Amino acid sequence: MGDDRLIDGLTAPQREAVTRLDGPLLVLAGAGSGKTRVITRRAALLATAVARPDEVLAITFTNKAAGEMRERILALGVGGGAWGRGRMWICTFHSLCARLLREFGQAVGVQPCYTIFDESDKRSVIREAIGAVGLSPDNWRPRTIEAAISDAKNRMLGPADYAEQARDFSEKTIARVYDEYQARLAGQNGCDFDDLLMHVATLLQNRPEIQAELSRRFRYLLIDEYQDTNHAQYQIATLLASSHRNICVTGDPDQSIYAWRGADIRNILDFEKDYPDAVTVRLEQNYRSSGAILSAASSLISNNKLRKDKTLWTEKEFGPPVRIWECEDELEEADRIAVDIQTHCAAGGAAGDAAIFYRVNAVTRVLEDALRNSGIPYQIARGVEFYNRKEIKDVIAYLRAVVNPADEVAVVRAAGTPTRGIGKVTIERLKTFASQTGISIGEAVARINEIETLKPARKKVAPFAKLIAQIRGMPPRPVGDIVEAVLLNSGLEASLRAAGDVDNNPLENVYELVSAARQYDEQNPEGSLADWLQQISLVSDTDAIELTGGSVTLMTLHAAKGLEFPIVYMVGLEEDLLPHRRAVEGADGEIEEERRLCFVGVTRAMERLTLTHARFRMIRGVTERTMASRFLAELPAEEVEYHELERTVDRSRAHRGEYNDADNEGIDVSRFQPGRTVEHPEYGRGRVLGVEARGKSVYVRIHFENEGARSFALDYATLDLIES
């Protein structure tokens, strides 16, 4: 069967995972266990031994991972000409669904020319919906409502389902907004990210003939990072596999870090229940990290209670110990990292060997400054930022308006930029006419002569209407020509020519967009404007990382999943940052997810790992005392190298008297782990909520049954720990 090259050099379990082609297969792949190697070879083997390439559907977590997988399969050089005829489907859940909706969406009320609404489009529609049901955005925060709706969609609850299960006033109100929001999206023929999944899952559920056709089309399924799938994704996977059951999922419960986005770890834990005949393969040998790093990782993750026990092992040598650096503040933290990287480079190492991970994006600025000042090249994973720029969104608004005339968000934005005398009142009149006539806003623009109310403004709208009609009349490709036409004919180019300076040049950005379109044209001989728009709507931060580049990579811990670097720094190992405050205050399970996040970061390192924490950190303009992360105390103490604060070199703000130092050393906060029960002489028994530093003292917050939450200064409180 197949090509021997595909199984060369594999261990027994790896070989099993590659060659057991039919039936349900669960691959529990520990960090660094060669999983990518296994799934690429498996995909290649499937496509050469038992199926046509286009009968294989491989689903990855990011576009980046999809691209890499495609390259690696090509590099295997198997299958020869077979690749040309029908390409293997390698995509993310979202891009798969986006494609399927274009083909089958009408069955769930989505027109083929639908457009994808990003977070800010979603925000503006939500605001409208909140207003339309008679609420005020001051009392009903769009953020909160968005989160609730997103959560509902991930659980496949439509507005009606959600309303049915809504219990309290808050949920019932959200249900009204959800209903309105969804109606508005449908009216604009738009889908948000969550809709892509929910609609396809519903489609597969309600239309057996489509489900049958698709499971015939995709005879073999391969799903990576299965621990991070949500319910809608689970349904899609299940329904696609239901007739042939050739479903292989890979993942690692210890690396589940997206519960906040609706991911349900039970999907992977229950795989064997869903498919009782499933074969399970465990990959537990780690080929990536040194003994020291692996030992730290194992020690850390063993603190999770809700966990299937698993032991990673390595044949690699122990190597240098994991370092923990205590720094005065975030400036010193960044400086020390920069100096360390410089030392590495001076010794002949490459900057590209190193990566810096952090919990929140907000901490990047100081790191960037330090690297820039030291002349160290760096890259930051934030690809969406380009598409979030104002001038880019302006151009894209025109394109969306051309593709989908009902896309009100886009039409309104395009009509108003550059300013051409179309204001609020005119827009309202267009909207009113559209809804009275039962047409889309785009059509209303095309039929301005029929709109009585538009007397003087008609002259202002006419050129815009003409432009849209002209662009719409162009052939759907090459896309580059369309983008360029929009740019030149809309007046955007002219208005940008005047603006801009050296380090922020919108005109340049906009031309970069034209280049991106031209590049797309070259790579996709059959691509259309709609396809390109779909593709750029789904780019993520991680997609932009250049792994072969010669620069230090900065990214969030979430973005780091699936990658590896010889040298890793993790910054901000502090309570309230990692674990994040939201998790500390939240349910018990959330701390475990933070720990898994930390574990993911640690296991990215191959040779050298440095964890840092600062005693003081400025957060949104205010410098605060911090406490070392509990996770640091969970590392094997005798194996790590602890670097205390270097008091001789004081580059910190404290030195300049910008804040008062606090003498909190030596306080054992670990005794008061959140969740522990304590006894207070006056208030009786209570539960520890958390420990926090404020000003010069450290406080412990306790929740008492009768008294509610109270804080005590740790130095003076008379609290007894009760064994639980």
Added chain:
DNA sequence: GTATCTATAATTTTT
């Protein structure tokens, strides 16, 4: 109808 200013709020992680 448009531009500018001010106040205000809010900050986890991402397809």
Added chain:
DNA sequence: TTATAGATAC
């Protein structure tokens, strides 16, 4: 610290 929404001035 930063972005954004709303108010105000032109």
